[in-house]
Amino acid sequence: MTHISITSVPVPAGLAGPDAVDFLAVAELLNAQQQEFWGNNDFYAPPQAQLAGRGSTPTRRRELLAARMGTEPDAAIIGVAQLNLPLTDNLHTGTVNVVVAPVARRQGVGTALFAAAAKLASAAGRRMLMAETDHLGGGPAGTGEDSSGTENAAAFIPHDAAAAFAAGLGFRLELVDRVSVLELEGYDAEAVLGQAARTAGPGYELEFWRGACPEELVDAYARLRQKMSTDAPLGGLELAEEAWDAERVREAEGKARGMDAEVLVTAVRHVATGELAGHTVLEVFRNNPAVAYQDDTLVLDAHRGNRLGMLLKAANLEKLRKAIPEACRVYTWNAEENRYMLAINEQLGFAAVGYSGEWQADLSAG
Ligand SMILES: CC(C)(COP(=O)(O)OP(=O)(O)OC[C@H]1O[C@@H](n2cnc3c(N)ncnc32)[C@H](O)[C@@H]1OP(=O)(O)O)[C@@H](O)C(=O)NCCC(=O)NCCS
Known part of the structure; x- marks a missing residue:
């Protein structure tokens, strides 16, 4: 041999x-x-x-x-x-x-x-x-x-x-x-966005940024990123909560810039407490702007059941369409047991193209 x-x-x-x-x-x-x-x-x-x-x-x-x-x-x-x-x-x-x-x-x-x-x-x-x-x-x-x-x-x-x-x-x-993949040609998320915004009501406001998180939100955003690491289903994977702080957020943003990636974030603020209640992230690499990748989507426990997941995703898709009109499709990965997230994505029009196995x-x- x-x-x-x-x-x-x-x-x-x-x-x-x-x-x-x-x-x-x-x-x-x-x-x-x-x-x-x-x-x-x-x-x-x-x-x-x-x-x-x-x-x-x-x-x-x-x-x-x-x-x-x-x-x-x-x-x-x-x-x-x-x-x-x-x-x-x-x-x-x-x-x-x-x-x-x-x-x-x-x-x-x-x-x-x-x-x-x-x-x-x-x-x-x-x-x-x-x-x-x-x-x-x-x-x-x-x-x-x-x-x-x-x-x-x-x-x-x-x-x-x-x-x-x-x-x-x-x-x-x-x-x-x-x-799953969502084809964006002729896509219009306005209707679902409007419906989700009405259900969420005036108690929630959207924040949007492209690239760097505004300084006044970065600590709250780091907390969301940290929570995301264990709130999405992990099956039997022996993973503990990740440690996120403002510095790690900036490190991730720096890496994206180095990779020539555009990062679009929509977050939702709970007006009464001022707390960020959730976020969603889309990433597009400038060398191939036809393709967008869905990263994190999270709504904190206390705020679930208000259509915020749909509100966040539909709003960020609208931002994507305006900011990067060349984007033609979005790829996303969701645990097959994550029924809530899958239901939102199916309603948005995502269709399954394959599976990823996570092994340990x-x-x-x-
Ligand atoms: C998966 C992959 C890395 C295997 O590489 P490889 O050099 O062919 O692997 P090995 O020769 O060391 O094979 C080890 C064992 O894996 C299994 N295996 C590998 N290829 C297989 C095939 N086509 N069909 C069935 N079993 C296979 C067999 O049990 C094999 O042992 P055997 O040849 O004695 O039967 C290669 O097919 C690949 O690069 N695929 C694309 C990338 C990928 O899927 N990576 C896996 C991420 S962990």
Whole structure:
């Protein structure tokens, strides 16, 4: 059997020098896999954006591992593992993503990359590894079945290479996200927006920002971001609440700017208390403004049942249409057990295109 070499790929300062060669090869391999999977360029990330997004920050250590056949240092890179280690919370966890070039699959490259990533994670004191697998089409879309149990969840995930690979490495499927797309051509959220605003009533006001959160709201916004980390369903994932403060909000905004991403946030304020009661986030990368990605949507417990979720999402979609008229579609991920969020999205017109499996492996289990 051919020897597989695994080396660490540092994130270079820029893309022009000889030290960027491996990073560029990794960026290309990751883009090729996204293209292969989706059959389009909706998830293409220019190398410059990957450079801005793949470096370590005060809240996250990011490692890139590359695989080559043989021991020649300049042999072509045929596989990549990305390892993310949170540094301010969830110190028992890490997230791993393994991608192998089609020509090199089924030869143990993925397994070798995973083993190297798991070794790094263990050395950093991590006990639980999380991984995500993507699947187009797949299970019983839109049936409204409860998928909260692992067995039910498994019904949504086809037994393809990604699932077989994860299961074979000892990962357990803990949560299933439905991937949905909203087509924006001719789209008009005004009617649902008006209806939600009437139900919410005058006790709530909307705030909107593009890019940086206004300074007077940043602490309240950090609290919402923190709450979001555990308020969305987590299935069996052993994740604790993230630690967010104003500095982390600014770090995330800086990363988005570096990646040339537009971030549109709508938040809702409870007029009587002045408290921010919820928020929703859309992201668009300037290199491909046709595609928008839905990030967080949260309404705090005390304010649920007032149509604020719909109000926030419809309002932000209207902002998107005005701010970035080139946007043609929006991708979103929602836990299949998150009936409230799915109901809002279905009413807005989102349609399922696939599923994501969220997996967890206990490294201490052997
Ligand atoms: C999933 C992926 C990383 C596997 O890489 P690989 O180098 O082919 O994996 P390995 O050769 O180490 O395979 C390990 C085991 O995974 C399972 N497996 C991998 N590909 C499979 C396939 N096409 N069908 C069924 N089982 C498969 C098998 O159990 C295999 O062991 P075996 O070959 O002894 O039967 C690769 O297919 C890939 O890059 N897919 C796209 C990205 C992706 O889905 N990544 C997973 C995120 S964690």
